[in-house]
Amino acid sequence: MLSNIIAFYLYKNNYIKEDEIKIYRYGFAILLNSLNQIIVLIIFGFIFEQLLETVVFLFVFIITRRYVGGYHASKKITCIALDIILLKHITTIQVIICGIECDQELMMMRLLMWQPYLELD
Numbered sequence: 001m002l003s004n005i006i007a008f009y010l011y012k013n014n015y016i017k018e019d020e021i022k023i024y025r026y027g028f029a030i031l032l033n034s035l036n037q038i039i040v041l042i043i044f045g046f047i048f049e050q051l052l053e054t055v056v057f058l059f060v061f062i063i064t065r066r067y068v069g070g071y072h073a074s075k076k077i078t079c080i081a082l083d084i085i086l087l088k089h090i091t092t093i094q095v096i097i098c099g100i101e102c103d104q105e106l107m108m109m110r111l112l113m114w115q116p117y118l119e120l121d
Helices: 002-012 020-045 052-066 074-100 104-113
Strands: none
Touching: 002 020, 020 052, 020 074, 052 074
C-alpha cells in the first residue's frame, strides 16, 4: 500500500519517529483514498460532459460534509459508486433547474444558495 511506503520513507529519512509510523500511515491512507475519490468523480464529470458542475459539486460537498457528517459505506468501492450516483443526480438536477443554456455563474450561485445554513460556534 502506498501509505506504508510513504510512512516508511519518512521514517527512514528521519522525518518522523518510529512510534509515529502508524499514525502517518493512517493519515496518508485517508488522504490517498480521498484524492482517489475526487479523481474518479472528476473523470466521471468529464464523461458525463458536466465537468464544471462536477467541480462545483465537489467544492460544496466537501465543505458541507465536513460539518454535517453523512453516510459512511463499509467498502471503498461502495463509497465511490454512491458518490458517482449522487454526482450524476445532482448535476442532472442543476441542468434541469438552470436549463440547457444556463449561465454558468448563475448555476454556481443557485447551487451554493441551496446548501444548508450552518451555524459555526
